[in-house]
Amino acid sequence: MKRFLFFSAILVCAAFWAASCDENSDVPVTGVTLSKSTVSIVKGTSTTLTATVLPSNASNQAVIWYTTDPSVVTVEDGKVNGVSVGGAYVMVFTAEGAKKAECKVFVTPDFIKVKSVKLDKPSLELVEEETATLTATIEPDNATDQTVTWSSSNPSVATVADGTVTAVAAGEAKITVTTNNGGFTASCNVTVEPKVIHVTSVTLLEVSAEGYVGQTIDLHAVVSPGDATDKSITWESSAPDIASVEATNETDATVNLLAEGEVTITVKSVDGEHTDTCPITIKPKPGVEFRKISLVKRPDMLEPKSDFSMFWANNELVVAGGHTTGFKISKEAEYYTNDGVWHSMTMNYAHDFPFGLMLSDGKFMIGGGASSDSGVGQIAGVETYDPTTHTFTKINDMTTARLMARAIQLENGNVVVAGNWYGLPYLEIFDASTNNWQYVCAMNINYYMPYVFRTGKNEAIVFNNQAAQTLVYNGYDAYTEYPSILNTWKPIFPGSNLTMPDYLIGDFATDDYTYLIAAENSAGKIGLLKVDGRNFSLVETDNEIPTEYNSEKLTFTGPIIDRNKNIAYLVASNTGSSVFYVFYIIDLSEVKTTGKAQVAVAYYTDPMTDCAPAASASMALSPTGMLAIAGGIYNSNYTPFKSFYTLKIY
Secondary structure, eight states, X not given: OHHHHHHHHHHHHHHHHHHHHHTTXXXXXXXXXXXXXXXXXXXXXEEEOOEEEESTTOSOOOEEEEESOTTTEEEETTEEEEOSSEEEXXXXXXXXXXXXXXXXXXXXSSOOOOOEEEESOSEEEEETTOEEEOOEEXXXXXXXXXXXXXXXXXXXXXXXXXXXXXEOSSEEEEEEEEETTTTOEEEEEEEXXXXXXXXXXXXXXXXXXXXXXXXXXXXXXXXXXXXOSOOOEEEEESOTTTEEEEESSSSEXXXXXXXSEEEEEEEEETTTTOEEEEEEEEEOOOXXXXXXXXXXXXXXXXXXXXXXXXXXXXXXXXXXXXXXXXXXXXXXXXXXXXXXXXXXXXXXXXXXXXXXXXOTTSOEEEEOOOSBGGGBSOXXXXXXXXXXXXXXXXXXXXXXXXXXXXXXXXTTSOEEEEOOSSSOOOEEEEETTTTEEEEEEOOSSOOOSOEEEEEETTXXXXXXXXXXOEEEEOSSOEEEEOOGGGGTOEEOOOOTTOOGGGGBOSBGGGTBOEEEEEEEOXXXXXXXXXXXXXXXXXXXXXXXXXXXXXXXXXXXXXXXXXXXXXXXXXXXXXXXXXXXEEEEEEEOTTHHHHSEEEEEEEEEOOOBSSOOOTTTSEEEEOTTSOEEEEOOOSSOTTSOOOOEEEEOOO
16 A cells, blocks of 8 residues: 555656646656566665656656665666665656656576576568567566667678668578577568669650651650659550651650651559650651852963862962873962962972872972873872961972872871872871971772771771772781771762861871761662761761762762861862852761761752862862862863862851
8 A cells, every 4th residue: 555655656647747747848748668677686786777768859857767666676866776676657747747767677596597588479571671669588587688789690681789670682681580599599581672662653764756757756754753762664556657756765765757647655654554755747858958159260370270179278269280281280279368379389209199288387288180281190299388477398208109109197196198199009107307208008998089087096998899808007017907887978079179078077186086987789779888987877968969960970079078067068069160069068977977968958069161060179178167179071082170169158
């Protein structure tokens, strides 16, 4: 009766204390816990219990301790003392709200050893990030040392702390509890399954699209959330005969536009079957639009000529070499100034059918040519033109006399030269460090008017339309490669005496060695080849390039690249005595990235009687985008033109 009255008094006091404090409490008390629910101690010893008021930020943290039998156990501020053999409960009450927690205390006459331990669950199945609690039971329940140690056989799969198991990643682990007294163990096998994150939506970046028959359209899907377990999707066309769709990777698809009409492309997530759609309008293929344009007649050159080098230097147009009336070689060179006047200069050699190349120091190198009239023989002479002084200076002769050669300069300043007409088509280099020419290797086919492209800082390739092979110069030696595409598409001769950088759509400064050339297949179709280093590929055009205009067959040259405008001029003309030109405008925006080019517009001129066909006239693009066309022949090397025209479309 006394114990009951004492207990009642405590509750009354606690309630009074809670009521008196409640007015000033900001965060109310919701409960209290003890650090142990069962403890065994030897008579005359003590242990400490820790009370935790909930929540941890409760304003009133005060507690009251109580023992159900002070003759067995006493308690003060959580310190429990074993007075006599027996059992009692130690209780703690919160001052606010009289919330209670208790611990069963055994007082033994001597140390009672642990005999065994067991877990309440032999196995657990969890999903990643889930938790579960294991309870360990020690026998006997009044064993003096109730402490245990928890461990996991694979913490990367599951961890354990005070019996709480946390699933970390998919796999298997064994959770073991070990008594500190006696080392008895019990285990629980834990299997962790992957956490399934479901798809909540799938969205197409393209809201709608339109295109022409024969084109393709790329669609891009976004599956949310980004860490969804199953992000697989499917694609479907509402009218496969109008447009088909096929996946290109996990998130993207390509739509092939097959016929005129309307179609809806649907993307669907496998998980949840979430969908999004993109309506596509398909229009008839428009073909190339032809627009009329006029060439601007400029003052004639001082001398009629053909097969010369023409280039822009110091904002002046320069023509050098070639042959004049009567198929006679000429040492004359001339330059055109902004005042509309041609000025004459004299070279050290007559360079008929030469190679020409603008050097990195601003000078122009010109070399080789016929040794006598009528295109007979070859010379090895080379010289450079200085546009600031309008003078030509001899340099050392090549190791091989040649004409119809081509050249490119490497980053180290060396110049690679190859090609010859009815002569030894040796590959050689001009060594900028010694100013001497060095033989590299012989070439096993007659490479005349070849392409010589730089493919690396100090590497180059040589090829033409004579054979499906390239000669690769790697900086010190040369070897042969055989691009298979050259069996089908034959490069067009680099006529119009274009220099090799005229074909560059890349940028040497960024190690981008990409070029664009024109080619012809056995069916007579004209195509564009991308030369990326030593790799050749056919450029897909939205329209087939017409090989006729106004019922006349066209011959082609170029393309001539305008890198400032990211376009190219593919130049063509008829071959009659009255010549008209056609300029196909090639949009280069996607050539390097997707291998596609837009050819939607072409410009044509009226027929002219003093202008050579595209393949035999000389052309050069100015830094401001003006195209110069000069000289050339119609059907006889003996009667070249001296006419000079310019064109500026943009």
